[in-house]
Structure formats: structure tokens, C-alpha cells
Amino acid sequence: MDTQTNFSSNLQPITGYGVAKVLDSAHPGFAMDDLVWGITGWEEYSLISDPKNFFKIQHTDVPLSYYAGILGMPGITAYIGFYELCAPKKGDYVFVSAACGAVGQLVGQFAKLHGCHVVGSAGSPEKVDILKNKFGFDEAFNYKDEPNFDATLKRHCPEGIDIYFDNVGGKMLDAVLLNLRPHARIAVCGMISQYNREQPDGVQNLSLMVSKEARMQGYLATNYYHLYPKYLETILPLIKESKVVYVEDVADGLENAPKALVGIFSGRNIGKQVVAVNCL
Known part of the structure; x- marks a missing residue:
């Protein structure tokens, strides 16, 4: 052959x-x-x-x-994850990871239009500037400069988090679990930090989903076309x-x-x- x-x-x-x-x-x-x-x-x-x-x-x-x-697809992904899964309320505290990407930039803007307080993470000072000055995020940070995500979230989200739109998974998700408000909602859109890892990061703080009566849901946009x-x-x-x-x-x-x-x-x-x- x-x-x-x-x-x-x-x-x-x-x-x-x-x-x-x-x-x-x-x-x-x-x-x-x-x-x-x-x-x-x-x-x-x-x-x-x-x-x-x-x-x-x-x-x-x-x-x-x-x-x-x-x-x-990215647009309807943002729309479904934020509005259908997370059921936002005016005044909610929203955190978006990979917030400068195709989906995250829309989720942040939808949240602002809905009257939420919005924080985003991105991977460079330039992207942080875009989040705050172009997309209207209330706060943003460069995750590459932050050695302790829990401390970072407590600094930028001192009231806690009602809605987390997750694009990265891993250590960021684990830190978010430590900062949830009661009845928080997490839309699991993607986990880009984990896709190419031979050994995925473990998530240690899932028990807080119980005490906070929180909800976490993954989804496929194609099921909502x-x-x-x-x-x-x-x-x-x-x-x-x-x-x-x-x-x-x-x-x-x-x-x-x-x-x-x-x-x-x-x-x-x-x-x-x-x-x-x-x-x-």
C-alpha cells in the first residue's frame, strides 16, 4: 500500500x-x-x-x-447565553471572561443595555482599554497580570457576582465560585483555557453552588437556532x-x-x- x-x-x-x-x-x-x-x-x-x-x-x-x-453564530450564542440562560435583572453584577472576543464583547454590551454592572477580563492592556472605552464595561483587568484570581475578583467585583459568562473555565471558573452571590447563574459557553491541556485544571469549589443556590449550565447555540x-x-x-x-x-x-x-x-x-x- x-x-x-x-x-x-x-x-x-x-x-x-x-x-x-x-x-x-x-x-x-x-x-x-x-x-x-x-x-x-x-x-x-x-x-x-x-x-x-x-x-x-x-x-x-x-x-x-x-x-x-x-x-x-457568535451573536446568537451571546444572546441565548445571557438572556435565555442567565435571566438577567437590572442591577445584576455581571462578570465576563475572554470579554474582548467574538461572544464576550456582545455579552458585556447586552448587560450594560440591561442596566447591569459589568466587569470583564482580557489578555492585554490594549484589550482592557477597549473593554472600558469602546464597549462600556464598568471595570476590566488583564488576567495575565493577576497571580490570584480570587483576590482580583474581590477587588473588581466587591459586591460579588450574580452572572458569570464563562468562556475560559479552569482557574478563573474556580475563583468565580468563591465570589458568587445567592442565586447566581453561570452560562458555560466555552473553556478555551482547557482545550489543549493534557491534564485539565481541577475545579475545587463546586460545593459553593449548593450554599449559594447557584445554577450553572452549558449549551450549544445550534439548539436555539x-x-x-x-x-x-x-x-x-x-x-x-x-x-x-x-x-x-x-x-x-x-x-x-x-x-x-x-x-x-x-x-x-x-x-x-x-x-x-x-x-x-
Whole structure:
């Protein structure tokens, strides 16, 4: 057997959320020249055999790249996690980790619009400045400068935390558990600090979920796509009235996609990482 040939024949492109134009379609819901968003390959042309989670783009008076971010999966992820899972109340104390990312930046802004006090963590002084001066967070800190997350949270969240939107897991989650207010809610959106670890960090403080009568829930945005039309009705006016802003980090050219992906795990991107293929 030619092992090199066998290996090559099994190669498949990486997939991810993208914006595309339909060149040909045998599906009654999509026609040639329709613009759509959904999971595509990292390639200039993709054959989509199952378009059930593809959405036709009806509003083109906003940047098309937004449908890979604020108007796509990250946007509805933020919306569902904050509003549906965390049931915010005016005056709640909200903490968002990885707050400068594709989802976190929206959760913080939704919380401010809802009348909450919002604190975020990020991985550089530049990102901390963006959180406070562009997204309107009340407080923010660079987690890389903080040797003791519990002390940091007590300093920035002296009243405790009603809602934690978790994007990182690990030691930050463990510290948040020490600072929960009664009946706190935790939306587990992601745990990026743990994905590439051979030995994940242990969480030691789960018993506090009992004494605080807290609730923690993970979720998949795809299970809530039936609420996407409702989300669009909410978010589009906020974008057009500049009540919500969105930051993107654009890599130009498909050849730069691998480098852009790797950069996410070290926090090199600022905002939603997108790759412009320039074929629409």
C-alpha cells in the first residue's frame, strides 16, 4: 500500500462558520446568487450536502462579515447565553471572561443595555482599554497580570457576582465560585483555557453552588437556532443605532487562516477573528 497516497486521499478541509454566495443549488430554499451563512470549508468553493443550519442573508446594509460574528453564530450564542440562560435583572453584577472576543464583547454590551454592572477580563492592556472605552464595561483587568484570581475578583467585583459568562473555565471558573452571590447563574459557553491541556485544571469549589443556590449550565447555540429571527429583530436596530458596536480582527487571504486560528489560543486577535477570502 502507498501510505502517502492513502493519507492524502483522507484529507478534508477544516470547517468553520463562513459567509458564502450560492453558485448553484438543487435545494428549494436556496437559489443562485443568494448570500448565506453557515458552516463551510476553509476553501474557495464548498459543496454543501445538508444546508439545514444555513441561513439566507436578507439584510445587506451591514458588513457581510458580521454574519460570521455578531449576526451569526457568535451573536446568537451571546444572546441565548445571557438572556435565555442567565435571566438577567437590572442591577445584576455581571462578570465576563475572554470579554474582548467574538461572544464576550456582545455579552458585556447586552448587560450594560440591561442596566447591569459589568466587569470583564482580557489578555492585554490594549484589550482592557477597549473593554472600558469602546464597549462600556464598568471595570476590566488583564488576567495575565493577576497571580490570584480570587483576590482580583474581590477587588473588581466587591459586591460579588450574580452572572458569570464563562468562556475560559479552569482557574478563573474556580475563583468565580468563591465570589458568587445567592442565586447566581453561570452560562458555560466555552473553556478555551482547557482545550489543549493534557491534564485539565481541577475545579475545587463546586460545593459553593449548593450554599449559594447557584445554577450553572452549558449549551450549544445550534439548539436555539429557532430563535434566530427573534435575535435579528433585537440586534439589527441596536447595530444601526450604534447602541452595540462590534470589533473584528481581519486576516486577509485564505493562506493566512491557519496563523489566525493559532493566534486565537494565545489571545493575539482583538475581537472576532475573521478571514477575508474576497471571492463574493
